[in-house]
Amino acid sequence: MRLQPAGHILGSAYVEFEAEHAGSKRRVVFSGDLGAPYTPLLPAPQSPLAADIVVIESTYGDRTHESRKNRRERLQALCEHAFGNGGCLLVPAFSIGRTQELLYELEDIIHRNASRPAAAGLAWRELDIIVDSPLAADFTRGYRNLAPHWDAEARKRVDSGRHPLAFEQLTTVADHAAHLKMVDRLARSGRPAIVIAASGMCAGGRIVNYLKAMLGDPRHDVLFCGYQAAGTPGRAIQTYGPRGGHVDLDGQRFQIRAAIHTLGGYSAHADQKDLLNFIGRMRSPPSQVRIVHGDDAAKHTLAGLLRQRHPAMEVVIP
Known part of the structure; x- marks a missing residue:
């Protein structure tokens, strides 16, 4: 298991871990609360290199913040x-x-x-x-x-x-x-x-x-x-x-x-663009994304955009 800076509050992290299942290893990422890249005081979160499954938040999956x-x-x-x-x-x-x-x-x-x-x-x-x-x-x-x-x-x-x-x-x-x-x-x-x-x-x-x-x-x-x-x-x-x-x-x-x-833009959460970039900037994108922690509209909007950008990816709203 590895913890990586999430940029949500000072010390927050997202979690990467590898687990063996049915004789094969899978890399799973739990985003937790992701921060926006230009949040004052905090270094911006960086996407993981690869994952098989990503569980991602969607608080602002249907909107973007002000500059x-x-x-x-x-x-x-x-x-x-x-x-x-x-x-x-x-x-x-x-x-x-x-x-x-x-x-x-x-x-x-x-x-x-x-x-x-x-x-x-x-x-x-x-x-x-x-x-x-x-x-x-x-x-x-x-x-x-x-x-x-x-x-x-x-x-x-x-x-x-x-x-x-x-x-x-x-x-x-x-x-x-x-x-x-x-x-x-x-x-x-x-x-x-x-x-x-x-x-x-x-x-x-x-x-x-x-x-x-x-x-x-x-x-x-x-x-x-x-x-x-x-x-x-x-x-x-x-x-x-x-x-x-x-x-x-x-x-x-x-x-x-x-x-x-x-006043928009002061949320500690990543916005729609940031969430899409968290997935899109991975060198080896996941085969499955599970969308959690957001209102229904935010979840479904983010899911639709991910399916549009990554047709081969399974996008699930549990």
Whole structure:
């Protein structure tokens, strides 16, 4: 068995193994969660040389992500739009991977635009960026400690004296009492800030208290930059928020008056093109591909494209 970098989060891997069956050896690959090739901080995953069977994820089997440059520009534009209303930008994000990628991108935006206004009377270098998640703070420290395993671009930033995950504008919130004070202060103050808090799908965690306090206030904005599964509060806010609908949180109903945005390209998962390349770039492609871990539409779209590109390949949706 061999583990190869998957580029999903720092340290994630896909699995290759050889197994003997009926007197013959077969090489099987389990992709696990594959990362996108231009994910900040992480080296891009490389396809295996060969396999007989590949079990591959399909989270984004039916769509492609925005380019990294476009998503950074859109992130900056969304921030500046949100701050123009005198409110906060709430970003539900998973503690591992997504939070660190967002911090990396925000440090770059601040570096490029330090003296430019993020809002009236507030320069980018004075903007508060708040990580309100003990787990995210712990993993961010872990990412910093593992800087030798970052990709070449991130190591170059460090060598130039920058600190992509520990910059001056960054504040972390530790205990629960400090969290409640932060929610109250930001809900009342009208001072622009970016709040990154778990959970990524709003199904729990500290982001829920921010949403309860701010969803009903049109000064504030919510930015989704990751997949929202059906049945989660995040999906409900994403779907019904733009229509002025409501969402149920902890058994209570909250009207959505905050602006709701979705920014593609920040998913930690490979997109359709990346998944096809993972198979297509193998020197000896598999005779069978099994497609798992995705919505039905994503699975079937990816299966159709694989059958079209590789007519001799058996493509199975278990």
